[in-house]
Amino acid sequence: MEERWRARLFSGKNEESLGLIDRVIAVDPGRAKCGVAVVSRTEGVIAKTVVPTGDVRDTVRLLSSRMEPEALIVGGGTGGEATAKTLSSLSIPIYIVDEWFSTQRARVRYFKENPPRGWRRLVPRGFLVPTEPYDDYAALLLAEDFLSSQTSDNPAANL
Numbered sequence: 437m438e439e440r441w442r443a444r445l446f447s448g449k450n451e452e453s454l455g456l457i458d459r460v461i462a463v464d465p466g467r468a469k470c471g472v473a474v475v476s477r478t479e480g481v482i483a484k485t486v487v488p489t490g491d492v493r494d495t496v497r498l499l500s501s502r503m504e505p506e507a508l509i510v511g512g513g514t515g516g517e518a519t520a521k522t523l524s525s526l527s528i529p530i531y532i533v534d535e536w537f538s539t540q541r542a543r544v545r546y547f548k549e550n551p552p553r554g555w556r557r558l559v560p561r562g563f564l565v566p567t568e569p570y571d572d573y574a575a576l577l578l579a580e581d582f583l584s585s586q587t588s589d590n591p592a593a594n595l
Contacts, residue, residue, distance in 0.1 A: 543565070
C-alpha cells in the first residue's frame with residue numbers, strides 16, 4: 437500500500453495482539469458534524485450516519501456496545517486528534533489515518549450510490565453537490581481503506 441494509507445495507533449493497545457481486524461467503526465471528524473460508519477471485512481457496510489460533533493462520543497459508544505468493533509478509525513484531518521482523545525475512554529484501539537481526498541472521494545461514492553434524478557442527471561457530476569450531508573461516506577471510505585491495508589500475512593501491516 438502507498439504511504440498515505442499508513443495508520444498511527446493512538447491508544448496504548450498493542451496492535452500486534454489484534455490480529456486481522458474484521459469490524460471497525462470509522463469517524464470522519466469535522467467542526468460541526470462527523471460521519472460515522474461501521475464496516476466489516478466479511479459483512480460490508482453495517483451502518484453509517486452523520487451526527488453533530490458534540491454527539492460523536494455517545495454515538496460511537498452506542499454503536500460499539502451493539503456492534504463490538506475491534507478498532508476505531510479516526511480521520512487525522514480537522515479535529516482528528518481531539519476526536520481520538522474524546523473516544524479514548526471507550527477501551528477500543530484507536531487508529532488515526534490520513535484523510536487523503538476523502539471528501540472528494542465521498543462525493544463520488546455518494547453519487548454512485550445515489551444517482552442524480554430529474555434535471556440534475558444532465559449536470560456533470562463534478563459540478564454537483566449532494567443535497568444532504570455525506571460525511572458518512574467519508575467515514576465509510578476511511579474504514580474500507582484501513583481494512584484493505586491489512587493483509588493476512590502481516591495483520592499489523594501499514595500500522
